[in-house]
Amino acid sequence: MPHSPTRDIQITKTGLLSKLNFVVKDMCKIKNYRTSCGNPDFYEKCQPADDFAPFLKKILQAGATLKGITICDEFFYSLIGENGHYGTPTNLNAPGCIPGGSSSGSAAALTTNLYDFSIGSDTGGSVRVPASFCGLFGIRPTHNRINTEDVYPMAPSFDTLGWFAKDIDIFKHIGSVLLNSNEKTEFSFKEFVIAEDILELASPEIIKLFDNYINDKFPEIKKIRLSKHNKEEIADNFRILQGGEIKENIIPWILENKPKISPEINNRIEMAMRITTDEIYKAQKFRENLKVEIDKSLPKEIIALFPTTPFSSLKCGQSDEQLASYRKKLMEFTSIAGMTSRPQISMPKFKDNTGPIGISLLGWQYSDEILLEKLMYL
Numbered sequence: 001m002p003h004s005p006t007r008d009i010q011i012t013k014t015g016l017l018s019k020l021n022f023v024v025k026d027m028c029k030i031k032n033y034r035t036s037c038g039n040p041d042f043y044e045k046c047q048p049a050d051d052f053a054p055f056l057k058k059i060l061q062a063g064a065t066l067k068g069i070t071i072c073d074e075f076f077y078s079l080i081g082e083n084g085h086y087g088t089p090t091n092l093n094a095p096g097c098i099p100g101g102s103s104s105g106s107a108a109a110l111t112t113n114l115y116d117f118s119i120g121s122d123t124g125g126s127v128r129v130p131a132s133f134c135g136l137f138g139i140r141p142t143h144n145r146i147n148t149e150d151v152y153p154m155a156p157s158f159d160t161l162g163w164f165a166k167d168i169d170i171f172k173h174i175g176s177v178l179l180n181s182n183e184k185t186e187f188s189f190k191e192f193v194i195a196e197d198i199l200e201l202a203s204p205e206i207i208k209l210f211d212n213y214i215n216d217k218f219p220e221i222k223k224i225r226l227s228k229h230n231k232e233e234i235a236d237n238f239r240i241l242q243g244g245e246i247k248e249n250i251i252p253w254i255l256e257n258k259p260k261i262s263p264e265i266n267n268r269i270e271m272a273m274r275i276t277t278d279e280i281y282k283a284q285k286f287r288e289n290l291k292v293e294i295d296k297s298l299p300k301e302i303i304a305l306f307p308t309t310p311f312s313s314l315k316c317g318q319s320d321e322q323l324a325s326y327r328k329k330l331m332e333f334t335s336i337a338g339m340t341s342r343p344q345i346s347m348p349k350f351k352d353n354t355g356p357i358g359i360s361l362l363g364w365q366y367s368d369e370i371l372l373e374k375l376m377y378l
Contacts, residue, residue, distance in 0.1 A: 001026055001086065001105075003034060003043060004068040015063030016173055020116040023068045025106045027076065027121055028053040029150040030069070037152050038074040038102070040085050041259030053150035055161055055178060059119070062177045067115060070105025074265040075250055076121065076154045078102055079129045079330050080314075080323055084262030088316055093135040094355025097313035100130035103162070107134040110164050117165040117174055123154050124242060125334030127162035128360065131346040132308035135356030136164045137171040137375070141368050143341035146178050155245035158238075158338045172372045185366040189374060190301035195362065196223040198306040201231060201332055206307050206357055209350040213359075214305070217378070226297050226304065226336060227290060234290065235331035238339055240283040243272035264320035291340050300364045303374060308346040308358035309333055336362070343368045347375055 009030070012018075026036050029049035036043035052060065060066065071086045073079075081104030082088045089108030091099040099108040103120025107130030110118055120127045122140035131138025139162050146161040153159055161178070165171035199210060214221060227234065251273060254261070261269065298304050310329050337344040342365055346358035359378065363371045 001036065001069045001071055003036065005030075005033065005066070009060065009066035011057075011060040012063055015061065016177060017059060018063030020064045020170065021067045021114070022059070022064050022117045022119065023070050023106060023109050023115055024056065024066060024119040025072050025103050025121060026069045027072060027152050028056060030056065030066070033069070035152060037076065038072045038083055038086065039259055039261065041257065042253075045257055049150070051150075054147045055151070056119075058177055059174075070109055070118065072104060072106075073102035074262055075269075076102040076123060076126060077246070077265050077268050079125050079327055079334075081108075081130060081133075082316070084264070091134050091313060091355070094133060094313040096316060097355055098133065098316055100133035100313065102126040103130050103164075107131060107136055107138070107164055110134065110136050110166055116167070117163055117170055120162050120164060121151065122160050122162040123158045124238060124338055125330060127164065128308050128334055128344060128346045128358070129330055131164055131348075132358035133313035133355060135348040135351070135358075136166060137168065137345065137347055138162060138164045138358070139175070139345045139368070139371075140337055140343060141179065142183070142343045142365050145180055145183055145343070145366065145368060147180075153249045155242040156249065157245060158242060168375055171375075175368060175372050179368055183366050184369055185300070185364065187300040187364070187367070189303065189370050192218060192221055192303050192305050193298075194221055194223045195226050195304040195306040197225040197227065197231065198333060201329070202307045202310040205352050206311065206350065209352070209357070210307050210359070213349065224297055224304065227293055229290065231332035231335075232328070234339060235328065235335045237283040237286045238331065238335035240275055240279050241287065243275045244280040244283075246272045247275060267320065287339050294336065294340050298362070298364070300367075302364075303367075303371065304362040306360055306362070307333070307350070308360040312352050312354040312357050341365055343371055345371045345375065347378055349378070
């Protein structure tokens with residue numbers, strides 16, 4: 001980012017994360033710096049922070065060194081990873097292709113050899129999608145498991161703080177620093193299952209890669225169906241709830257300050273403005289019922305496996321109209337974790353002609369540490 005620190009930010013040289021370098025998404029308070037949330041006019045209106053966001057201070061107090069601020073999709077409102085103001089971060093693991101968003105820069109940064117880990121946020125897939133497209137470990141933790149104070153909100157009932165790494169041990173160390181240990185699950189892991197109703201929505205090539213891997217690794221694994229609902233219906237209810245919260249948290253600032261917004265993001269803002277109270281009420285009821293349903297289909301002690309994304313990364317520079325169907329398809333894969341407040345990790349596993357694709361582990365609430373431990377078995 002143009003406003004990225006020109007000097008390293010370090011609090012201490014000792015701790016679990018000492019000697020590790022990282023970058024952070026342009027979404028939170030960094031002492032003496034301003035934030036853009038992917039929009040230059042927001043940056044101009046923003047005041048320099050008087051302290052670090054609590055999660056960021058924990059990382060710095062664990063010995064890590066902050067090297068910079070990364071590009072994100074404008075107001076975090078896309079899974080694609082292109083920003084009309086600041087550009088598209090380069091995904092070196094899928095040349096000529098998007099990094100995925102909205103934590104685009106944080107993921108793309110790790111396709112270089114410059115950093116050890118990076119910080120993003122995940123509301124509707126903004127860590128998991130870039131992790132899959134860039135070939136990284138990425139986590140959406142249990143909702144509210146990590147303090148998001150001084151992180152600019154998008155849709156608070158879905159917003160989570162996540163992170164990326166290439167190295168599995170570093171990835172787990174970040175969890176040791178950030179996850180609130182008082183909320184750890186009391187239940188143990190029992191078995192993996194395949195979320196068949198997610199898998200069957202993937203491209204034929206990815207289904208084949210996934211099946212070959214699973215048949216070799218877990219020949220006796222069970223298959224389940226997470227929900228009787230069409231995944232498009234789940235994604236659409238997520239879209240309504242997310243848009244309703246954006247209406248409360250982002251749109252008032254936009255109406256007051258009238259920033260210049262790129263056309264594709266403005267289309268989404270206008271969509272959110274049209275969402276009605278009745279639509280939100282119905283979607284809230286749908287969410288409550290979905291949680292109950294998935295608590296039965298995927299109970300505690302069970303971890304579901306499925307491809308993180310239905311396809312690998314897409315070519316850069318496509319129009320918003322061309323990308324619309326791809327965005328909807330991605331939401332069919334990512335919306336369940338958000339709607340049920342569950343943790344999900346994407347692990348680099350497959351590669352097709354375009355680039356990487358991750359395999360996902362979907363657990364139960366507060367099973368974050370168990371998901372992190374089970375990565376070594378995959």
